[in-house]
Amino acid sequence: MKLAVQLFAGARKIAGCDALWIDLPDGSDVAGLRSALGSAHPELAALLPAARFAVNLEFADEQLRLPADAEIALIPPVSGG
Amino acid sequence: MIDLVLEPIDTEQALQRVASQRAGAAVLFLGTTREFTGDRRTLFLDYECYPEMARRKLEELEAAARNRWSIIECLIIHRLGRVELGEASVAIAVSSAHRQVAFEAAQWLIDTIKQVVPIWKQEHWSDGTREWVHPPAGPPRNSTH
Numbered sequence: 001m002k003l004a005v006q007l008f009a010g011a012r013k014i015a016g017c018d019a020l021w022i023d024l025p026d027g028s029d030v031a032g033l034r035s036a037l038g039s040a041h042p043e044l045a046a047l048l049p050a051a052r053f054a055v056n057l058e059f060a061d062e063q064l065r066l067p068a069d070a071e072i073a074l075i076p077p078v079s080g081g
Numbered sequence: 082m083i084d085l086v087l088e089p090i091d092t093e094q095a096l097q098r099v100a101s102q103r104a105g106a107a108v109l110f111l112g113t114t115r116e117f118t119g120d121r122r123t124l125f126l127d128y129e130c131y132p133e134m135a136r137r138k139l140e141e142l143e144a145a146a147r148n149r150w151s152i153i154e155c156l157i158i159h160r161l162g163r164v165e166l167g168e169a170s171v172a173i174a175v176s177s178a179h180r181q182v183a184f185e186a187a188q189w190l191i192d193t194i195k196q197v198v199p200i201w202k203q204e205h206w207s208d209g210t211r212e213w214v215h216p217p218a219g220p221p222r223n224s225t226h
Contacts, residue, residue: 008131009201010213050218054199057134073131073199079214080128080135080159080200081112081171081191 001026003066005037006073011051014043024066030055031062033072044074051076083139084158085130090172099154099176106180108187112171114164122207126164131199135159138198142190150186152177157190159200170202 004019012018022036030053038045053060054073066072082098092109099107114126143155156174164170173190177183194200204212 006131008199009129009203010215013213047215050215054131054134057137059197073134075131075199076201076213077215077218078195078197078199079202079216080130080198081195 001068011076030060030064082156087162090169095172095174099174101153104153104176105178106183107176108183110173110187111169114166124205127203128161134199146186150182
């Protein structure tokens, strides 16, 4: 399945775009996405360990299996307030 | 009540929006743009968010605060875009019958917003560089995700 990952803040700046497409086996989980994103985009590697993923607007555990139509975002550590 | 806004925050209006004849206290917290971080000088800040999720998280936090404390009214306003020195980037107004509740809820809200709401600031430093701020993870905490 092909999934779009929305990017924000430092992640968007590093990647130079608002979203990345990642090809994953059906049934992949968030941990698989994290690993695939790091392999396909090594420039994000420094930011990935501290980042969370949001799936359909909720923070996702590493074991969450990704629905093919999920809205996915990479959430680097936040700095609002 | 949740507002994500591009314009400066009207603090008088914020207090009016939580005013109630049942309230014995209204607490207004403002997070403001600081000029110096250590010896680095900030010119201004630029905020961005993941809009749908930021709004949802803020609504969840308001609901959690209302669940935990006897709040009368609760208002959270966060700026987006450019915020000048001294201006408020965030305002939290809470009213309650007695002051302790308003103080506690406002403090919990700002502490938790800083952990779980997908909003980011970019520092624009006086040396012309700019930098998205991604704080290192703190100790594990009881947060409402």
